[in-house]
Amino acid sequence: MTSSLSLPNRPLSVKEISDQADAFERNTNIPLKAWLRTAHTLYHEGEVYMREGNFAQAYLLYLRYSTLLVDVLKIHPEAKSPEGKKALKSQYQTVNIVLNNLEKIKPIVQREYEEWQESESRRQATRDQEQVDRAKSQTPSTYEDHASIDPALSSSARLLDAGENQELAVDLAQRELQRRDASRKATRKAGVSHQEEQKRRIAGFWDNWTHELADRQADDEEAFRKQMESTRRRLDGSEEPRPDDSTHDLPRPQRPSARQSVTSDTRASGYRYPSISKSEPVQYDTLQPKVRRDLPAQPPRPPKESPYPQFRDSPSHLPTPLAPERPGKEQIYPERTASASEQLQERPTPPPKARDPASMPAKQQRLTFKPAAYLENGEPIRPIFLPAQLRDRFLSIASENTRRGLEMCGILCGTAVNNALFVRCLLIPEQKCTSDTCETENEGSMLEYCINEDLLMLGWIHTHPTQTCFMSSRDLHTQSGYQVMMPESIAIVCAPKFKPSYGIFRLTNPPGLPHVLNCTQSATFHQHHVDNLYTQAGHPPGHVYENEKLDFYVHDLRPGAHNSTLQRKNF
Template sequence: MNSTDLSVGSQPMNTRELTAKAKQFDWNPRIGFKYWARAAETIHHEGQIYFREGNFPQAYLVLFRYSTLVLEYLGSHPEAKEPESRRALKPLQKRIPRVIELLERLRPEIDDSYERWVAISAARRDAAKDELRASLSPYARHAAHDPALSWSYNSPASILDVKDHQDLAVDLAKKEMRRRRREAGISEDEDKRRRGAGYWDERSKEADRKHAPRYMDDDELRRQMEATRRQLDRSEDYKRGYDDDQRSTTQPSTYSYPSINKSSPFRYESLPLPRPSESPKLRPVRPPKELLIDRPSPISPPSRPDNELRPPSKLPDYSPVREKAPALPPKTLAEPPKEKRITFQAAAYLENGEPIRPVFLPHTLRQRFLDIAADNTRRELEMCGVLCGTQVNNALFISHLIIPEQRCTSDTCETENESGMLNYCIENQLLVIGWIHTHPTQTCFMSSRDLHTQAGYQVMMPESFAIVCAPRHTPSWGIFRLTNPPGLSHILACQKSETFHQHSIDNIYTEAGQPQGHVYESRALEFEVCDLRPSR
């Protein structure tokens, strides 16, 4: 896989196609409300990151999916009226007006890039295009339907294969995460103390909560919109109307959005003419054309006596130098080159062709989790943790290991107080990417209970994965995901209520780690541990 294969494969989508793709997800009310609320929070944060990085097609797709999930589905979930579900749903609904505003701002930019691509493609010969497409690898043909790699006139990107640039990906992520922590007001000393898998109690961090990064307020949104407007083909694009059949949601009239001031041409102030009584300043007298040789130079050494004065054999040429006239500016100013962003292409594709972004996992995280779970393991009780992180340049990076409140048995572990963990993720702008748990008495495999849990993670984020640790057996650990198809669709359709039960198909799950998967382990990536259990 290399980036050169994507010269044709990065065909963009227009907003109508992105809207249709955003609605294509498997809604299943049998999956617990807490998983859907967690997924909604995750994809909203993803959309914000894509927008900041200038990846407007993917930002539009993800944010439209968020609005569809919140407005059309979450309210109808069987658990939606429960107190904890209502508390989780309220902040998700509150940000809907701002999401719709952002979608409407992105619409003309995306359609403009699509029209430009169509115009460029029309100039190519059909025979040449067919020949080139025929030579593409299956990977590149899949990439043609990946919005994250879409061609964009106003936001060009350098598309790299993460397999060949793992160190670069981690370096860029660490730099971006440091920048976000500085914006959040976290000092360098505090940052160093937190990094490197430090363990701390959630209750001792209340003072730090007030410094946690927040979601975009109106002023920040104004700045982001202004930056977007400058990248568009000038402000006329914002005057486009939107077809009624493309509006899937309406903007509440009671919400006042920040306005964007259009740029106005610079006006030069005219200088006042001098009054008649005022005498204009005299210009300095031009030097004579002939140089007076006997005039001493102010920086020349003292002259010799007259008897020793000898005329030079050849006088230097003191003729006036004629400067070349400045070149006339071009009739039309050349458009400044657009700065390219870096985007990492998908690490793999699902069985149905859907792209999977690369995920980077800290190398020491697994052992750190086993140390925390050691007491439970000795008592033959399972334990779980949630893997959270962020997205940078279309790649995902695990930065937090969260130990949620949980109820543990010898064969299961069930998270509790889901709203507390969700609030922590919101305050720290974390994506829920995967989970990790132990099998203290069993081998390393995905049980039927694990498969149903994994479906809740993977239904809205195809990159989600599960780490199973079986410290008393060999192999002692594994990284897995559901196949799609047939695994995810089969689990979503399963109606068996027993904790452990058999499934009628094979190939339900597969390896997600390297070398064949999309999860990379990195020794240079640091992480934090947060234990939300009340007894800690």
């Protein structure tokens, strides 16, 4: 029997998420420029997950971001330098936005956990308490155990395997990225600065998520819906609930859109339509109680043979008093004068219920891709989609350096969509190249470009023109700076003169990442007395999927580069 604490999709408490957010390596040996890249990544990812309605993961990322600024960057040795102070100043401008978002996200996360906990307690009586306690003490060993502590999967959503749904993942990502690009271009065309754009975007999001909504609106709406359904069944003479009567399976992030849809329909029609049965005509008389509330009490309806239609124009000649004529359908639809049968035939089709998954707008059908794998310590790794043509494009750019025996590097930039990562830009930074190393320069221009284009740094690619395809000690230290906060980060090595000529790698954790982070040797090449420091990241068995249909573009930051000739495709 599976423990309730090992269920995928179960909501996590604020404390559980906070504990995970606080569990990261506070290592001041990592260069400040690497920490600044990490801070940008955390902030941008938090914003993406919040807009997607994945509040648990957004809360973790924002909390980790604020902890990083306060506990690590402020006391970093390079923070006192003029360059460090300038770089940190721009990061601190986002602190108020992050704290405000944390304040608003926290009650949403806590409410979801409390609701789950309450429902789970009713089922707990049927479970073996001893087995539950044993499960608590065990370390995660199965996918369910790992997924149950993954904040990205803790909110209700349809979980999909990215490897089995690659075409869907790429299609969803490209449509979403097109939408983001169009929105960003529109705001810039209007003369809105990047900082103002961020403020408006966050403010616009929370306009739809007020404190009242976060606290009680969902419960109030559910109670109102049940009351209306109960009234409808009573008037129809049917006390049995309909199959679609339950909404407890509705994912929480979809509820705001559903409520907005219901509110809009109610305001437009003045009434929430009941369901229409296919087996018999709809009796619109069931709508009359709403109209009769505003009318005086009516006498009982006379038999069909008693109206005496020939005397209707002369009430004084009636043999018996004629009961007042029953209000017509025009009380609900005053503009209609047709018969009831005509009204039934011409009446517009009632809108589908917003909670019906088949009729939900595309935006409401939120999908979440499951982690492609887990690290050696159980930490989840999201899938990364890599354009299959990117390697050849990079080798073409680096061909002159390769011919001269010099290394060259590029940065893999992209974004997150539905808990998967997509490389969409090959960024060529300013760099100093030798036969054994390539050092990026002017990190500020890299960060500025990524911030303006809403890009994450997902890893790097570099050449080994005179060496085989492996990760040198210098490469390992460079990779640790990428992977310290984003475990999915990858390093691609191209060795065109050797076989294999291409490899996708990541540090193991443990032992690789913690060992390299704590290594204090400063020589360009040195020995690490630990095996298994890095491993293959390509699928299988890793988390990186190369896809032929995923488009990308190149942006070259080197002086004199001509980016006008490098056109985007689809993105």
